[in-house]
Amino acid sequence: MRKRKLILIMIAAMALSGCGKSASVITTNSEDNSSTQEVFAMDTYMTVTAYGDDSDAAVEEAVEEINRIDKMLSTGNPNSEIAKLDLVGEITLSQEAAGLVARALEIGEDVDGAFNIAIYPVVDLWGFYNDNYHVPTDSELEEAMALTNVADISFNQENGDISFANQEMAIDLGGIAKGYTSDRIMEIFEEHDCSGIVSLGGNIQAIGEKSDGSKWKIAIQDPNDTSSYLGYLETDPVAVVTSGGYERYFEEDGVTYHHIIDPATGYPADNGVISASIISDDGTLADALSTSVFVMGLSDATTYWRNHKDDFDMILYTDDGNLYVTSGIADIFESDLDVTIIKINDKTGDTNSKSPDS
Numbered sequence: 001m002r003k004r005k006l007i008l009i010m011i012a013a014m015a016l017s018g019c020g021k022s023a024s025v026i027t028t029n030s031e032d033n034s035s036t037q038e039v040f041a042m043d044t045y046m047t048v049t050a051y052g053d054d055s056d057a058a059v060e061e062a063v064e065e066i067n068r069i070d071k072m073l074s075t076g077n078p079n080s081e082i083a084k085l086d087l088v089g090e091i092t093l094s095q096e097a098a099g100l101v102a103r104a105l106e107i108g109e110d111v112d113g114a115f116n117i118a119i120y121p122v123v124d125l126w127g128f129y130n131d132n133y134h135v136p137t138d139s140e141l142e143e144a145m146a147l148t149n150v151a152d153i154s155f156n157q158e159n160g161d162i163s164f165a166n167q168e169m170a171i172d173l174g175g176i177a178k179g180y181t182s183d184r185i186m187e188i189f190e191e192h193d194c195s196g197i198v199s200l201g202g203n204i205q206a207i208g209e210k211s212d213g214s215k216w217k218i219a220i221q222d223p224n225d226t227s228s229y230l231g232y233l234e235t236d237p238v239a240v241v242t243s244g245g246y247e248r249y250f251e252e253d254g255v256t257y258h259h260i261i262d263p264a265t266g267y268p269a270d271n272g273v274i275s276a277s278i279i280s281d282d283g284t285l286a287d288a289l290s291t292s293v294f295v296m297g298l299s300d301a302t303t304y305w306r307n308h309k310d311d312f313d314m315i316l317y318t319d320d321g322n323l324y325v326t327s328g329i330a331d332i333f334e335s336d337l338d339v340t341i342i343k344i345n346d347k348t349g350d351t352n353s354k355s356p357d358s
């Protein structure tokens with residue numbers, strides 16, 4: 001039996017989840033062969049949608065994959081490889097987990113430490129793992145910061161052996177695992193000859209063509225009002241990953257503290273950027289870089305992008321209400337706000353212009 005149905009998916013994930021989300025998918029599709037599932041995993045709400053004759057199997061397999069990766073990597077799962085490593089300070093990782101640790105360390109080095117999987121003790125000190133929020137004292141922070149040096153991790157990717165110089169150290173792949181998972185789901189969709197789109201707690205990734213030939217439409221949430229949008233992309237299949245201080249935070253004495261820590265200070269990144277989105281074909285990279293550029297701030301992120309513009313584009317929103325978009329996506333990003341285009345050479349940008357100079 002074939003019936004046409006209009007599928008309108010709006011994942012305003014903030015409404016679904018207590019900890020809040022950053023991007024959403026608006027998909028309008030006339031399809032008769034789609035399949036969607038929602039799951040809660042990796043501490044967030046996820047939606048998986050596939051289109052194609054085999055979409056049921058594709059989505060089923062995708063959900064199994066989410067749960068498998070969660071079990072392998074999640075610090076919240078005491079049986080995961082990472083949780084065991086964190087508990088005893090040494091382990092032999094599976095090839096897959098070792099591969100992701102290697103990637104995370106590599107990106108961390110490339111962004112000069114803005115992304116640091118060893119930041120765990122500091123995130124923990126602030127209370128973000130157990131909702132036991134607290135602004136640390138200087139001496140507490142100093143003690144925790146001493147445990148975040150990636151040079152104190154000895155790691156052999158070949159055989160998976162990893163150990164910490166100090167057993168109190170711990171790592172967390174939370175800033176990269178969802179990106180890796182969406183990459184894996186795209187592979188599964190491809191194997192099933194499906195197109196589709198996933199939202200893993202604000203990590204959006206799409207693959208394939210929509211049946212009506214239109215582009216994927218991916219909105220970027222307004223960090224000040226998560227029921228509205230800064231703008232949206234009309235794009236070929238890509239990953240769009242957003243990090244925002246509004247996703248998880250607490251208030252003490254009128255000051256807001258969020259969960260993305262600047263590894264240089266041990267304090268929540270506080271450079272004016274309040275939302276950072278990365279657009280890339282590589283979901284794993286996009287996830288790690290969204291955290292990284294949020295930590296770097298506008299100026300360093302711009303320099304970094306200019307040196308890596310073939311690998312990603314970005315959208316940054318600052319607390320003074322300015323919206324910045326790199327030239328590679330300026331043509332496909334729609335917004336009612338004034339947009340400053342970050343160009344390859346020009347340091348000043350070009351407010352209100354929509355024409356990239358590349």
Ligand code: ADP
Nearest residue numbers: 114115116117174175243247259260261263291
């Ligand atoms: P979310 O997981 O909320 O979507 P991110 O992808 O930006 O947001 O990852 C933030 C998570 O990564 C935090 O919850 C924390 O566990 C960890 N983290 C915080 N700061 C850093 C950092 N500078 N580098 C790597 N991981 C970090």
Ligand code: MG
Nearest residue numbers: 175287288291
């Ligand atoms: Mg991230």
